[in-house]
Amino acid sequence: MIRWTWGFLDRPADTFADCARFWAKITDSTLSAPRGEHDEFRTLLPATGPAWIKMQAVTGDGGIHLDLDVDDIPAAVATATGLGARVVAELPDYTVLESPAGQTFCLTPSAEQAGREPAPVTVTTAPDGTVTRLDQICLDVSPADSDADTTFWQALTQWTAGPSSRPEFSRLRGPDQPLHFLLQRLDDPRPAGAHADLASSNMTATAAWHETLGATRVTDAAKWIVMRDPGNALYCVTPRDPYTG
Incomplete structure (x- = not known):
């Protein structure tokens, strides 16, 4: 467990x-x-x-x-x-x-x-009132490895698996934990990797705030904005509810 x-x-x-x-x-x-x-x-x-x-x-x-x-x-x-x-x-x-x-x-x-109580929801409030939470790690997997790794993580964690709004994604939600997994089937082969996802009450405002702190905006999409942190690592801001994921 x-x-x-x-x-x-x-x-x-x-x-x-x-x-x-x-x-x-x-x-x-x-x-x-x-x-x-x-x-x-x-x-x-x-x-x-x-x-x-x-x-x-x-x-x-x-x-x-x-x-x-x-x-x-x-x-x-x-x-x-x-x-x-x-x-x-x-x-x-x-x-x-x-x-x-x-x-x-x-x-x-x-x-x-040991003995930890169920985790409370801990959110961040930006200066403009926008609310965010780093609540998800997205596991990025090549097409040939997607089924095997999805099955592996489901079996290892014993977490609740569920579909996402897009067929290339599947979700894993653990009990009483603030961090969950999203598995993404990539379009092209590449080594396995992962990135952080932040849920945001206003992803455009969050991305703009992060830019003032040293992040770089990479791509704007309908369901997420891809960013780079000061170490050049990719992460995403999404419109998911920061309180419920």
């Missing part, structure tokens, strides 16, 4: 400080003290309720990986590999794996989350 889900924003070391400030601002969070051997880890601490987003300074371009807190890591590893995952590294406190399509995730100990 997955006790808690963390979205890990991996950002290039040379832009990490700017990225950390940016994401803290747009999520109305306080940055935790740095930790790790090279001070490479930070957590975004919301004003109320539990945290669900962490950040890591990395070499290379970065991206997103997931940390899944479980009670029994060896048992969870056996389940994940039985479903098609591959072990990348076994460390004393956690195990790094890849999904069948190649999305990186870690199985981590659940002690930090």
Whole structure:
């Protein structure tokens, strides 16, 4: 059983400080003290309720990986590999794996989350009153891998699966957790990846606010606006309800 889900924003070391400030601002969070051997880890601490987003300074371009807190890591590893995952590294406190399509995730100990109450909805209110929430990680999967990875994540999480408004998307919603998954079947083959999605009461206003904070607008579509953060990582602003997703 997955006790808690963390979205890990991996950002290039040379832009990490700017990225950390940016994401803290747009999520109305306080940055935790740095930790790790090279001070490479930070957590975004919301004003109320539990945290669900962490950040890591990395070499290379970065991206997103997931940390899944479980009670029994060896048992969870056996389940994940039985479903098609591959072990990348076994460390004393956690195990790094890849999904069948190649999305990186870690199985981590659940002690930090033991006894946690159901997560409240924590939103960000922009200066103009627009409300947003980073509530979703979109897993971007090549067409050939889409069915296998969708089946894998459904079986691993045991979350509620449901359709989206477009056939290339499927949704996974976990109980009592602030972070959910959207799986996207891409049009063209490419390595598995992921990006953050923010629900917004006014996605045009949110995108404009983010631009003043250092983001770059990439593409405007009917259902989302694609942005780049200060570390050049893509994310999307969507018109979903920040309170209900």
